[in-house]
Amino acid sequence: MCGTLSERNGGGCAETASWKCRPFFQWRGGNKREMMIRIGEIAYANSAPIFAALRRMGLADPYEFIPGEPAELNRMLYAGEIDLAPCSSFEYGLHPANYFLIPDLSISSDHEVESVLLISRLPIEDLHGKMILLSPASASSNALIRILLEKRYQAGCAYRFPEEGPHRSGFEADARIMIGNPALKVYLGKNRSRPGYVYDLSLLWRDFTGLPFVFALWIIRREAVLREKEEIARLVQSLYRARGFAESHFHEMAGEFEKALEIPAEDLVRYWESISFDLNEEKIKSLKSYFDYAEELGLIPKSPPLVFFIGA
Template sequence: MTVRIGKIGYLNVLPIYHPIESGIIGHGFSIVSGPPSALNRLMDAGQLDISAASSIEYARHPEKYYLVPDIAIGSRGPVQSVLLLSRCPVEELHGQTIVVSAQTHTSAALLRVLLAEWQIEPTFVTGDATAMLSTGHRPQAILCIGDEALNLRFHPDYPVRTDLGEAWRNLTGLPFIFGVWIVQRTSFERNGPAIRQACAALLAAKCWGESNIAAMCALAAESSCLSQAEMCSYFDGLVYDLGPEEIAGMTLFYQRLAHNGFIDAVPALHFLP
């Protein structure tokens, strides 16, 4: 039975998936690409065996998943690709409308946590920021993630840029983990050896990508509006590990989510046995 693996369709995971898709790291699984929200739904429905997923997806259904050890996607400061773009200072957004991309779950939750900390209560609507801007519509603020954030981060109509990774680091002193790799528990029970082999390939690909990050920056720049130097700056701010400090940051995020009523309880972290 072929193992089905989900891939976030953003440049930030290129160092992990390029070695796999180019054949540098051998594998025998199938890859399904999509935005985080789509992969969350596929995992929740049991239609993928392993996937990159929003860290909040694990928090919502910890009984369904195992965490893959030693691999994540996050930042230890500015992340550059998760931005609140505003036409006014953030403290003036109380009662204003923020457009949130439908592609994100974790970033939207992080924004809610930060705004609660800052005692700001806006109204949230879901929408496509790029499409809105192309029609001339200018919402007061937009939350952008991934490649869209990289493309819109210097938009002249949005002079106030709040990097959510940087805001979290300033608030807590800890890294923020936007995405994790999770395994369906039922898939592991059915075919543990194949799942382990697939997870080993992901970890090997992560090691290869980190060791060849300059080449990954050059490759990513080919399909982006960013120069190679800008792309290297972007990748330099990313974290692909899930070590003690990253786990501490993720646990604190879950605690803040529970405190604000965004999840029912702080989940225990269960790694692939």
């Protein structure tokens, strides 16, 4: 476990403190009650404003924050190692009976998202029968590219994950999925050293369906609701407050985070402004379409109903 001096002493962030008084990519220290709610924290720029706002507003103290990539948080949520998190939408599709969704919260994009990319040697129309390298970090994006290639382009591609360890074959795929901060940096530099063909998956989905894409949902384990319903209801209200605060402080946050993220402040502001943190009717319609396609391709057992947490 690690934390700042303020955290180790059980203190909080003063209203005038830096956004980074508790770095969004570290675990939270401090005094814990026996059944502290454990919140998974995506270590990417896309969710940084919400977590930064929680800390800046002094709303983070009752909780433990556990960082990880999306696929890792999916695993931890399913295993009961965390209680709630902004997890891959696909994780809800796989295990809906285990979870509730927080109403009106997501990480979505209406058009380009810039941080979920297909990088290809060939135009996407020419990928029929080719090998696609999936991302070990993202379940939603892996399912999304399969839906797009099979349903929109009828590409009949093969899919695999990258090999790891010293005995890797060195095999290179024809195209690969890249997500998160590395993808955002590639996108921002596309006019200088563009690696082949670069496609934004959110924009491809918009062109295909006419809908936004929901990459992550705020998902709660049902067991946690049974154990801590009142505390979770308070947390949900804190998340709504943090969202509103974050959306009005992007410029200030970007100045604090640009060095840690190695992304210019003006690019961070534009990136955050391109992300939607709500979950409106259009996004719910998109989710249902996504799950329907995933069921058709055998990626999930059944397109699930969306069951929301009541008490927020």
